[in-house]
Amino acid sequence: MQQIPVHQHDPKQVDGKIYVRLTEGHFQQIRRVISGGLMLMFFLTAWINLDGQQIVLFDFSSRRLHLFGMLMSPKDIYLLAGFMIVGAILLFALASAYSRVWCGFACPQSIWTWVFIRIETITEGRRNNRIKDDTKGWNTAKLSRRIAKHSLWAAFATLTSMTFIGYFVPIREIANDIISLNLSLEMFSWILIFALLTYVNAGLVREKVCAHMCPYARFQSVMFDPDTRNISYDVERGEPRHKNRSSNDSGDCIDCKLCVHVCPTGIDIRQGLQSDCISCGACIDACDDVMTRMRRPTGLIRFISENQEQGKASPVLRPRIYAYIAAIVMISGYLIWAFVNKEALIIDVIRDRQTLFVTNGAGEVCNEYKLIVENVSIANNSFTLGLDSTLLRLEGKSQLNLQQGQRDELNYRVCAPVNADTSLLPRQINFTAANSAGQWQQLSSFIMPQQRR
Template sequence: MDRKIDVKDISDKVKPGRKTHKASVDRFDPSSTIYVRSVKGVYQRLRKFMGWFLLLLFIVLPLIPWDGHQAILFDIENNRYHIFNLTIFPQDLTLLAWIFIIAAFGLFFFTTYLGRVWCGYTCPQTVWTFIFIWFEELFEGKANKRRKLDESPWNGNKIWRKAAKHACWWLVALMTGLAFASYFVPVYELYTSFFTLSASFALTFWVLFFSTCTYINAGWMRAIVCTHMCPYARFQSAMFDKDTFIVGYDAKRGESRGPRSRKADPKELGLGDCIDCDLCVQVCPTGIDIRDGLQYECINCGACIDACDQTMERMGYEKGLIAYTTEHKLTGAKTDILRPKIIGYGVVLSLMCGLFVWNLLTIKAIGFEVLRDRNALYRETNEGLVENAYTFKIINKTMEEQEYNLSVTGLPEPVWSGPTAIRVAPGEVFTQPVSIAVDPYELDKSILTIQFTVQDTDSDEQIQQESRFFSGGR
C-alpha cells in the first residue's frame, strides 16, 4: 500500500520585496543576553499595574494584624495556619488539596480561553524580571546603551553603574526573601532577629536562599526560566486550540513586509502594512519574532502589540496588525468562544469551588480522635465489670481556651473512669485516657458499636467519633 506523508518545507526563504531580520541573539542559547527594549502602551500599563499590585499584596499581607496574629501566618512549628479569621490545623489540610485542584483547573480554563495570560501578567518570574529590568534601565540606560556598555572595556563609569544595579537587585531580592519568610515566621520576630544578627541558622539560611534564587532568576536567568525550565510552556499546547486568544500577527494584512516612507502608498509598492521595523522583536522579553507564528516561548504579555500599534499610528495605518486574536480569526473563520472544552473546564472548576466552600464551611472548631488500648481488648475489674480503655485526642481549633464535656452512648449504664469535663488551651492537642466499664450481664453482644461525644460548653458545637466495646462474649 502506497501511503505518503506530507512534508512541510520550513526552510527560510526570502520573498520578493521582503526584508528578513535575524535576531541579534540565539534565544535557544542560555548564554545569550536579550536586551529588552522598553515600550509604552495599554497592555504594558495593565501589566505594570498587575505587577505592582501583586508585589505590594505579597509584601503587605503578612504585615496586617488580625485578631491577635498576622492576617496570614503558616506557623509550621506549632502546626497551625492562620488565614484571617480561619485557623487551619493539619487535620484540615485537605483544604490545601482543594486549593491546588482549583488552581490547576483555573489555569486550564483561562489558558484555553486567553492563552498564557498568567505568564504575561501575573507570574512571579515575569513580575520580578520587569522590576529588575527597570533598575537596569535606571542605571545603564535603554537597550542599545546597555548593549554598548556590556561591550565596552571596564572603567569607572561601567563599574559604578554595574555596582549600583546589582546593589539594587540584591536589595529587592533580600526584601523578597524576608517577605517570603514572613509568611512562616511572625513579622516582628523575623525582622528583629534578622537585622540584629540573632536569627537562627535555619531562618537565616532560608531568607538568604530565597534572596539568592530571586537575584539569579530575575537578574540573570530571566527568559531562560520561561523557555528552558518552566513546564507550563511545554504542556500548554495540550490546552490551546484554534479558538484560543493568542498574540497573533495578521500575515494577510502585513505581507509582504518592507520599509517605506509615510507618504508612500504600500499598495503601489506591492507591500503590506508591516514596515519591518523589527520593534516587535526588540521589545519581546523572550526574544521571539511573533511574525513567525505561534511559538511556545510567547508569554502573551502584549509588548509587541503596543510596539506595533505605535508604529501603525505613526504611519497612519489601522492598529491591530499584531493583536490578541485567534487562529480561526486570522484565517477569516469565526471564533467559537463557548466550545465544549471551555464549558467542560468551567463546569469542573465551578464544581471544585463549590466543594471547597462546602468543605470550608463544614470545618469543626473541635478535632476529636479516639484510640483504643492496643494492649488488651478488655479486662475485668474487681467488681466483675468488663472494662475497655481508650485514649482521646482533642484539638481546640480556636484561638481561645475552651471547655468541653465528654460522654458516651450505646452502652447500658456505663461506668466512666476519668474526667467528663476538660479545658483545652488554644491550638492545643489534648490527650486524655479514659476507661468505660459495663456489667457483662447487661450486654447481649460481644462487640458493640458506641459513640463518644465531645461538646463545647459555650457554643454547644459537638463532634462524635465511633468506636467499639469488647466484652469477650459474656
C-alpha cells in the first residue's frame, strides 16, 4: 500500500491560533440540526412550567428533583445513576459503530465552540480575512471588530450561565432578581464563574479541551475494532497530490488543504487517524465540494472501517453492538418499571439513641421516635399514621396532611402496657401511613428492659 507522505500542518494551525473555516455540506446539516435541537432544549426547558412548577429543577436546598411532573427524593438518586449508565453504554455503542460522532455532533463543548466560531466569522470575517487582520497592526476597525466579537461571546456565555444555574435555582427568580437589580452577591458570583468558564472553554481554549482535557480522546481506541467507521483519507486514490490537474500521474487530491482549514481541531486527516479528530465530518463536506467542482467522484475522505478498506464485509450491527443494545433495553426497562412503581411517600424513622427507654407516670415502658414523612407524589394527600402492632400504644399525631413536595417532622412515643408479657411484645415494629391510594411502612426497633430472673 502506498504510504501517505509526511506533510506539515499550516503553522498557524499548530503553534498558534487555529483559524477555522466554516463549510457547508451533508454532515454539517446533520450536525446543525442535532446541535440546534439540543441547544433549544437547553435554553427553553428551564422556562417550561407544569402546574406552577419548573419541569426540570435540581432543588438542592429542599433535597428534591422535579423531573417532568415527577418529584424525586435523594432515595431515588439510583434512578438518575441508571440513566447515566444508559447514556454511557449508548456512548460506547456509538463509538464502536462510528468512532467519535458524539464529540462532533452532540458534545456541549463542540456545540458551543461552533457557535463561538460562527460569532467570530460574523464579526471578524472569513478565515483569510482573520489571518490577514492578525498580521496587521491595530486600528479603529480592527478594535471595533474585536470588541464586537468578545462582547457577543460574553453575552452568549452569560446567557448560558444563567440558563445552567436556572436548573438548580428557579430561573424565573433569577430573571426577576436581575430585572429588579436585586441579585445577591452569591448568585452574581455563580453566574460570573460559569460565564467565564463558558467564555474560556468555547472561545479561547476550544480544541485544547478535546485534545488534552477530555478523557474520551484517550480511551476511545479501546472501543474501536476493525468494523468501526472512522473518518479516513483514501491514500490509493488521492496520492500523489498535485495542484496541476493536467499531470497524468497525480491523484485526486489537489492539496488545497481545505480539509485542514475546516477542521475545528486543526489536524490534517490525510496524515491518518489521530486522537484529536472529533468525527464532525467537516473535512468530508469540504473535500466532497472540491471533488464535485473538479468533476471527480466524492468520497476521497469518508467514514470507512478498516475491513471495508480491505474489501471485507463490515456490518455496522455486529455482536458487540447487539450486546450494547440489549444492555440499554434491559436497563431502560428496569428504570421505567422503577419510575412507575416509585414510592409516593417516604418515611424515615429515627429512634432516640441517647435514652433507650423511659417509664411514664403510668408505669409504661416507652421508646421515643422522630418520624420524617415526605410526600413525593403528584397529588395532595391525607394520611393516617399508626403502628402494625395492637400490643403497643402510639402517642402522637394520627392524621397528617402533606401536599406534593412537602415534608414534616413529628415526634412520637410508643409505649408497652404495664406488666405486659415481654415475650409477646414485638422487638421490631412498623410505622405505617395509609390512605385510599395505598399503605407505606418503615421498620424500626422497640427496646424493653431485661427482666431479672
